[in-house]
Amino acid sequence: MxxxxxxxxxxYGLLLLSILQIQQLxxxxxxxxxxxxxxxxxxxxxxxxxLNFEVGEWHVRPEQIYQYMQQLAANSDRVKLExxxxxxxxxxxxxxxxxxxxNIARLAQIRQQHLQQQTDNTPLITWMxxxxxxxxxxxxxxxxxxxxxxxxxxxKQTLAQLREQVIIIDPMLNPDGLARFAHWVxxxxxxxxxxxxxxxxxxxxxxxxxxxxxxxxxxxxWLLLQHPESQARxxxxxxxxxxxxxxxHEMGTDSTYFxxxxxxxxxxxxIADSNYVMTQKIANYHAKALDxxxxxxxxxxxxxxxxFGKGSTYPDAHGSVGILFEQASARxxxxxxxxxxxxxxxxxxxxxxxxxxxxxxxxxNRQALKQMRKHFITETKALAKDDKNRAVVIASQDKYRMHxxxxxxxxxxxxxxxxxxxxxxxxxxxxxxxxxxIPLQQPQYRLITSLFxxxxxxxxxxxxxxxSWNFGLAFDVDYAFVSRSDFSQSxxxxxxxxxxxxxxxxxxxxxxxxxxxxxxxxxSSVQMIQLLQQKGLRLLSSMQEVSYHQPKLASQQNTRxxxxxxxxxxxxxxxxxGSVILTLNDxxxxxxxxxxxxxxxxxxxxxxxxxITSGLxxxxxxxxxxxxxxxxxxxxxxxIGDGVSGYDAGEAWHFIDQRLGLPLTRVTSAQxxxxxxxxxxHLLLVHGRYQFNDTTKQKIIDWIQQGGHLIxxxxxxxxxxxxxxxxxxVKPFEAQEETEVKRGIPYAERQHYEAKHxxxxxxxxxxxxxxxxxxxxxxxxxIAIFKRRTQAFELPNEAFSAIARFTDKPHVAGYMSAKVxxxxxxxxAIMVQKLGAGNVILFSDNPLFRGIWxxxxxxxxxxxxxxxxxxxxxxSEPKTKQAPNKVDESMAD
Numbered sequence: 001m002x003x004x005x006x007x008x009x010x011x012y013g014l015l016l017l018s019i020l021q022i023q024q025l026x027x028x029x030x031x032x033x034x035x036x037x038x039x040x041x042x043x044x045x046x047x048x049x050x051l052n053f054e055v056g057e058w059h060v061r062p063e064q065i066y067q068y069m070q071q072l073a074a075n076s077d078r079v080k081l082e083x084x085x086x087x088x089x090x091x092x093x094x095x096x097x098x099x100x101x102x103n104i105a106r107l108a109q110i111r112q113q114h115l116q117q118q119t120d121n122t123p124l125i126t127w128m129x130x131x132x133x134x135x136x137x138x139x140x141x142x143x144x145x146x147x148x149x150x151x152x153x154x155x156k157q158t159l160a161q162l163r164e165q166v167i168i169i170d171p172m173l174n175p176d177g178l179a180r181f182a183h184w185v186x187x188x189x190x191x192x193x194x195x196x197x198x199x200x201x202x203x204x205x206x207x208x209x210x211x212x213x214x215x216x217x218x219x220x221x222w223l224l225l226q227h228p229e230s231q232a233r234x235x236x237x238x239x240x241x242x243x244x245x246x247x248x249h250e251m252g253t254d255s256t257y258f259x260x261x262x263x264x265x266x267x268x269x270x271i272a273d274s275n276y277v278m279t280q281k282i283a284n285y286h287a288k289a290l291d292x293x294x295x296x297x298x299x300x301x302x303x304x305x306x307x308f309g310k311g312s313t314y315p316d317a318h319g320s321v322g323i324l325f326e327q328a329s330a331r332x333x334x335x336x337x338x339x340x341x342x343x344x345x346x347x348x349x350x351x352x353x354x355x356x357x358x359x360x361x362x363x364x365n366r367q368a369l370k371q372m373r374k375h376f377i378t379e380t381k382a383l384a385k386d387d388k389n390r391a392v393v394i395a396s397q398d399k400y401r402m403h404x405x406x407x408x409x410x411x412x413x414x415x416x417x418x419x420x421x422x423x424x425x426x427x428x429x430x431x432x433x434x435x436x437x438i439p440l441q442q443p444q445y446r447l448i449t450s451l452f453x454x455x456x457x458x459x460x461x462x463x464x465x466x467x468s469w470n471f472g473l474a475f476d477v478d479y480a481f482v483s484r485s486d487f488s489q490s491x492x493x494x495x496x497x498x499x500x501x502x503x504x505x506x507x508x509x510x511x512x513x514x515x516x517x518x519x520x521x522x523x524s525s526v527q528m529i530q531l532l533q534q535k536g537l538r539l540l541s542s543m544q545e546v547s548y549h550q551p552k553l554a555s556q557q558n559t560r561x562x563x564x565x566x567x568x569x570x571x572x573x574x575x576x577x578g579s580v581i582l583t584l585n586d587x588x589x590x591x592x593x594x595x596x597x598x599x600x601x602x603x604x605x606x607x608x609x610x611x612i613t614s615g616l617x618x619x620x621x622x623x624x625x626x627x628x629x630x631x632x633x634x635x636x637x638x639x640i641g642d643g644v645s646g647y648d649a650g651e652a653w654h655f656i657d658q659r660l661g662l663p664l665t666r667v668t669s670a671q672x673x674x675x676x677x678x679x680x681x682h683l684l685l686v687h688g689r690y691q692f693n694d695t696t697k698q699k700i701i702d703w704i705q706q707g708g709h710l711i712x713x714x715x716x717x718x719x720x721x722x723x724x725x726x727x728x729x730v731k732p733f734e735a736q737e738e739t740e741v742k743r744g745i746p747y748a749e750r751q752h753y754e755a756k757h758x759x760x761x762x763x764x765x766x767x768x769x770x771x772x773x774x775x776x777x778x779x780x781x782x783i784a785i786f787k788r789r790t791q792a793f794e795l796p797n798e799a800f801s802a803i804a805r806f807t808d809k810p811h812v813a814g815y816m817s818a819k820v821x822x823x824x825x826x827x828x829a830i831m832v833q834k835l836g837a838g839n840v841i842l843f844s845d846n847p848l849f850r851g852i853w854x855x856x857x858x859x860x861x862x863x864x865x866x867x868x869x870x871x872x873x874x875x876s877e878p879k880t881k882q883a884p885n886k887v888d889e890s891m892a893d
Contacts, residue, residue: 028057028343032349033145035149038155039154040149040154041152041154044072044076044152045072050068051068058189060141061179062175062178062179066094077101078099079104079147079151080104081096084232087176088213091175093233097166097169098147098151098162099123099165099166099167115241117374124165124362125165125244127245128246128359129173129246130170130351131174132174134181134209135177135209135329136250137178137344138250138350142351143171174211174212174229181204181210182209184205185332195335195341199332202330206644210646214650215646215647215650215651221309234412235411242320243321243362244362245311247311247323248327248354249324249326250326250329251326253329253337253342255328256295257295257297257326259297260305260312261280262300263301266464268308268450276305279323286357286361289354290350293353306464307467308447309465320373323358327347328347377443381445384440389440389484389487392452392481395419400854401523405477406436414444414448415439417436419437419493420490420493423437423486424486426480432493451471452479454812455814461752462751462755463761466762468813469852470813474852474855476854478780506599506603507599509584509595514585514614515583515584516584516610518609519609523659524606525579525609526659528609529660530660531661532582537588539581540631541581542621543773546619547574549572549612550571550573572618578776635679636664636711637665638664638686639688639716640666643669644690645688648714651846651850652684654851655851669692677703677708681708681867683711684712686846701725709867709868710839710840711841711864714788714789714844717842721842725840725875727875730844733790759788760815761787762814764810766783766784766804766805766810767781769804772870774862774863775803783804783855785847788845793827793842794828796833797876800873803831806826806827810824832870833872839867
């Protein structure tokens, strides 16, 4: 008897629909991307001819982008390729100039005419930037198609655009991240397409391709300039000052498409109003282009133009129109979304459509864009003239920090001068030997204002990124605005003396010198430690202020009428607490070898140590004192991987590698169980959610008790308190208002209500004990720290454990609610607790934020080098353990 088989039409229909969807997704042809009408030069190679696949079928790698752009430049007189720099991983950073052949032949002349605004006939400069986040790759892939079209199309519209514009394509803002992501999605792509979002193709391994080599977000670095990608790009931005600069991104899969103007209420008030109006006008072109291909979009929600360090906002601060584009991401090749199947090719097509609409908008509004730039310059001059202040004066004893700050100002085309004479502002004296002055009446008035303002009130309390980036506080320099009444041109020294800190000349070490003192007030001393210890040299560390005899100056050798004993001993070499001393004798190599090596190393730097001629102290302890301990080498171990903030881990890696020159070992939480912790001196826990098992927890505790040092901040510090390693806990913060208040809030205000106490990026002030090793090297006892959450520690039970506390008025810049300010007031920001033979050192916040906070990063360096010499109190009777704070558990960065 035959068995009847029942046919399931519903299952068949779903299968057929799935097959049709996949077939639709797989059909990728060049004609699908490009405009309908143009005819193309057959001598110009298509991307597929060079790549061996059509754009969108696979993710293009950085070297393939470079290769294709080289081919365009070799085959078209419309195209010029320029390498402007290299990434950390030594990949080339390129710009591709595309214009009419006669424009390409005179690019240098056009640039000068454009910058000087010599004629209204000068071609417009339109800059197209793609994929600053490496795993938002549709932009970089779209750039190939745009370049092909501009190099090859012969239609009337394109030829007119090329005559009247110089189009600069920046095809890959983050080659290292793009390479990481392309490798992941290409190596996990199946030939049978799978729309399932759970597939491994859509879930990159930590830290993902979003970031650069050091796991930094380059779309926050335009202002901070900590990386070669940003440094090269900003240099070229100032060489060209484009009228329009685009910034193409991707966002969540279950999204549509976004283009600016964005949230008007969250527009930075230092940006000209005309910028928003022009961006809104250009938005109409994007809407038309997306309507034509049936794409959904939005333009006024979610995103803003407040932080000047983003690629779409930095241009706005300079009179250009920066435009952000966000496309729903397939995070691979194909993925199901709430809006239907989403293919990589579709994402590329959308970005290509708005690339074309940007160029069209630039073409049709070129005279208005030129007039807007002229008005911006005139308006900026008027704003500077009307300002009650005339300059910003900055000062620091730390030449390294000052040099780093000045270097960034210079890259931003900000004019500064050495201070010519003493000036007093707010009862503080600024002296010529360590001060600089920045006039406000200069083209970069708006940018300077943003770098030093301490704005605390805002029209809107929701921010896409940080709400303050005060450089004076970040670099921990003294600074003040100089009013009209206090300012005069006589305060500006000759610009030729700008690098006066470099003019000390080569060091000469005479026979009477027995030691070199590296003063801890200059961060260059911190950098010297690893160099000296790598050479096998023994270092001493001063735990208090000391002074010793140093050689007489040549001009003093024949001085008459002085006390002979003082004259013979020379001048005093004063060293701040924490200073490192290298004795020249009794080292592992000869005195002559030590001197020759040190002189060679110092010749590469602008730093000079103090010369010491006697071990007998004029003040403090003698060189052989037990209170002058040997500084042992540091070997840190950083936990990375799933659950750990890639940004914060990258900032720790970058600081230790680039600033300190220390070898850093990085392992995941899973790998930690197989690590011999006794091989390391420090364990570093940055922000994250740590879920060590009981065996690993006990292993960490045993290691600390045997002399290891735990340094943790943010979520890492919270983990330490929750394990009972300190007597203090994170102070709980109740974010919600009283019930009766909540009931009266309209639903439409919910988003602002929920964001009211969110600290997305503000600056707080702490008071620190500068006699404690963690506080060594600071200019004064108050220092600013960057806060991204409400976290603060309760006061510990023990004296000498809370070494830094938030001041009574901690809120100094950025958005912070009064309730959060009251919550952290007087609470502990940094604490140290003894556990057996080791120390637990906790920071409430990240002291290394985005590589720019050189003030608070000094505290982290002190924790690394001086933990071995801190005599901290042990934990006493514990306080009641609090429940974890849900507000502070956010991993958002």
